[in-house]
Amino acid sequence: MKVTSFKHVLIHLAIILVVGFILLFLFFNIYLPNQTQHGDSITVPNIQGRSYAELNDFMNQHRLRYEVNDSTFSTEFPPLTVMKQYPLPGAQVKENRKVFISLNAKNPPKVRMPNLVDGSVKNAQLVLQSFGLELGEITYEPNLAANAVLKQLHRGRPIEEGSYIAKGSKIDLVVGDGKGNSSFTIDNLMGMDLETAQFNIIGSGLQVGEITYEAAPDKAPNTVLRQIPPAGAKVQIGETVDLWIVKFGPGQVDPGLPTPGSEDSGL
Numbered sequence: 697m698k699v700t701s702f703k704h705v706l707i708h709l710a711i712i713l714v715v716g717f718i719l720l721f722l723f724f725n726i727y728l729p730n731q732t733q734h735g736d737s738i739t740v741p742n743i744q745g746r747s748y749a750e751l752n753d754f755m756n757q758h759r760l761r762y763e764v765n766d767s768t769f770s771t772e773f774p775p776l777t778v779m780k781q782y783p784l785p786g787a788q789v790k791e792n793r794k795v796f797i798s799l800n801a802k803n804p805p806k807v808r809m810p811n812l813v814d815g816s817v818k819n820a821q822l823v824l825q826s827f828g829l830e831l832g833e834i835t836y837e838p839n840l841a842a843n844a845v846l847k848q849l850h851r852g853r854p855i856e857e858g859s860y861i862a863k864g865s866k867i868d869l870v871v872g873d874g875k876g877n878s879s880f881t882i883d884n885l886m887g888m889d890l891e892t893a894q895f896n897i898i899g900s901g902l903q904v905g906e907i908t909y910e911a912a913p914d915k916a917p918n919t920v921l922r923q924i925p926p927a928g929a930k931v932q933i934g935e936t937v938d939l940w941i942v943k944f945g946p947g948q949v950d951p952g953l954p955t956p957g958s959e960d961s962g963l
Contacts, residue, residue, distance in 0.1 A: 738789055742781075748778070765796045766799070774800065806860045807862075813846065815844070820869060828864060847870035848869060849867070849868040850868070882937070890941055903937070918942060
């Protein structure tokens with residue numbers, strides 16, 4: 697009887713082990729996968745650039761949810777469109793997973809206009825970028841300061857440092873060409889004394905050329921009698937200006953000639 701009882705115990709243990717194994721197999725391979733959707737994943741679609749208005753229907757079609765967790769501004773996207781997303785496109789996730797998105801703001805924030813004048817174009821570009829502004833058109837005008845910013849414009853008008861402007865706005869620059877004015881009109885030097893005329897010539901970026909003295913009894917001595925190029929002529933920086941200066945005034949006598957009654961007069 698004892699042998700038979702022990703045999704029955706072994707049989708029952710074997711049955712219990714088999715049933716337990718079957719239950720574990722069914723739990724891990726059928727029940728648990730159905731409850732956790734093990735192996736059943738969804739590919740996250742690309743929603744960057746998609747309008748917020750159509751986002752709800754789109755995500756429902758893909759059996760996913762979304763949540764806005766950030767809002768910034770960029771000129772690269774239209775207002776109220778998705779700029780960023782997480783998980784990224786192509787990621788494998790479970791059904792009903794929440795996708796976090798960053799929306800482009802409807803209205804750009806205001807920033808203060810920096811001072812770009814007298815700096816270089818390269819520096820202006822870096823400063824604009826740091827302020828969230830964009831570099832617009834660059835036009836050049838005659839100026840000896842090569843690539844130096846002479847004016848900063850917004851929509852064709854000068855904009856002062858510290859003015860509030862929408863982030864992302866384009867700033868146009870007027871920049872020196874490094875050559876200066878190619879030509880300009882020379883001043884009238886007639887009647888100026890020699891020192892004043894020379895000061896005017898040098899101050900205009902010209903050079904003093906030959907100085908010739910002439911007698912002109914009806915003119916004040918040491919004044920400009922004639923000039924080449926003449927007044928009103930177009931000249932370029934660096935050109936020379938020749939002057940004719942009055943040597944003798946009314947009643948004056950050339951000191952190089954003998955005066956009447958002297959030994960050398962022959963009288």
